Amino acid sequence: MTDVPPLTLKRPRPARALISLVAMIDVLLILLVFFMVTSTYLDLNMIPAVSQNNDTNTTVTTTQDTTPPILIRIGADGAPVIRGKVIALADLDTLLRDRLASSPTLPVMILPTGVARTQALVSVMDTATRAGVRNVRVIRLEARQ
Amino acid sequence: MKLTRTPARQAPETIIALIDVVFFLLVFFMLIGRMDATAPFEVTPPMARTGADMPAGGITLSVGETGEMAVDGAPTADPLTALLDGLAQNSETLVRINAHHAAELRHILPLIAELEAAGAKDVALVVTPASP
Numbered sequence: 597m598t599d600v601p602p603l604t605l606k607r608p609r610p611a612r613a614l615i616s617l618v619a620m621i622d623v624l625l626i627l628l629v630f631f632m633v634t635s636t637y638l639d640l641n642m643i644p645a646v647s648q649n650n651d652t653n654t655t656v657t658t659t660q661d662t663t664p665p666i667l668i669r670i671g672a673d674g675a676p677v678i679r680g681k682v683i684a685l686a687d688l689d690t691l692l693r694d695r696l697a698s699s700p701t702l703p704v705m706i707l708p709t710g711v712a713r714t715q716a717l718v719s720v721m722d723t724a725t726r727a728g729v730r731n732v733r734v735i736r737l738e739a740r741q
Numbered sequence: 742m743k744l745t746r747t748p749a750r751q752a753p754e755t756i757i758a759l760i761d762v763v764f765f766l767l768v769f770f771m772l773i774g775r776m777d778a779t780a781p782f783e784v785t786p787p788m789a790r791t792g793a794d795m796p797a798g799g800i801t802l803s804v805g806e807t808g809e810m811a812v813d814g815a816p817t818a819d820p821l822t823a824l825l826d827g828l829a830q831n832s833e834t835l836v837r838i839n840a841h842h843a844a845e846l847r848h849i850l851p852l853i854a855e856l857e858a859a860g861a862k863d864v865a866l867v868v869t870p871a872s873p
Contacts, residue, residue, distance in 0.1 A: 617756060624763045631770035639870055641792025642837065646857045646864035710847030714804075714840045718787040718868055725791040736850045 643721060645734070663699045666692075668724075670708035674716030685723050692727035703731040710736075780811045780839065787842035789868040799835030799863075800827045806841040808848040821855055832860050839867040 668688070669677040676683050683691070695702050704724050708717050717734065724732050780803030802820055803811040810816070812823040827834055836856060840849055856864050 621760060624767055628763055628767045635770055640795055641868050641870050642795040642865035643789060643792055643868055644865050645853050646861055708846050712846050714844050715787040715842040717846055718789050722789040722791050
């Protein structure tokens with residue numbers, strides 16, 4: 597008899613496992629939930645109150661010398677007052693547009709009382725800006741020392 | 742002898758598409774979200790039609806309806822000191838005043854004057870855009 601070697605069966609080596617994606621998906625989902633929860637969706641704008649970065653202020657100052665400013669007071673109830681008369685925002689818009697037609701560099705000074713609400717000041721500034729006023733200043737009274 | 746081909750194993754549902762979707766959502770929320778510190782009290786900014794887009798960054802002073810204040814989300818009784826500390830590091834820093842629409846101006850205007858006197862270059866009032 598010939599000496600036949602025994603038959604050996606080799607188990608195929610299992611395929612090398614890919615890098616598991618499960619951990620990455622977990623991390624992604626956690627990050628996703630985090631950003632969904634912490635995100636805020638307020639649409640906010642801004643109105644500049646102090647802007648000293650541009651040099652146009654000096655040019656405006658030189659050109660406004662010939663145009664007398666218009667003073668708008670804001671009372672405690674939030675209504676704008678011009679020369680002692682309460683004026684509605686729509687009428688203020690018309691008035692400013694009329695004045696701007698004759699003097700485009702019309703300066704507007706707003707003097708609000710301390711107890712007026714922020715919305716009142718913003719509304720008057722908004723009206724002036726929409727009317728086309730480019731030089732709006734908010735002033736306040738200070739006690740003399 | 743008839744040999745039958747074994748039916749091909751059905752491919753497992755791919756999770757690559759799921760990962761793609763999750764990734765897109767993640768990037769979307771990262772880009773659109775704002776991580777600003779919110780005020781510890783309710784602040785509803787006034788409405789305006791002519792507001793400009795607000796850049797990110799800067800210091801945020803929140804003013805509540807009754808005059809309570811917070812700088813970058815931290816309540817403080819002396820906001821000017823905190824604001825001036827921030828401006829001392831960089832005078833170009835934008836100071837955003839996020840005031841409640843019903844807050845009285847006596848809380849806000851003196852602060853703006855002090856900031857202007859201290860050399861602040863940019864101070865802005867936060868508003869909510871109103872429909873034209």
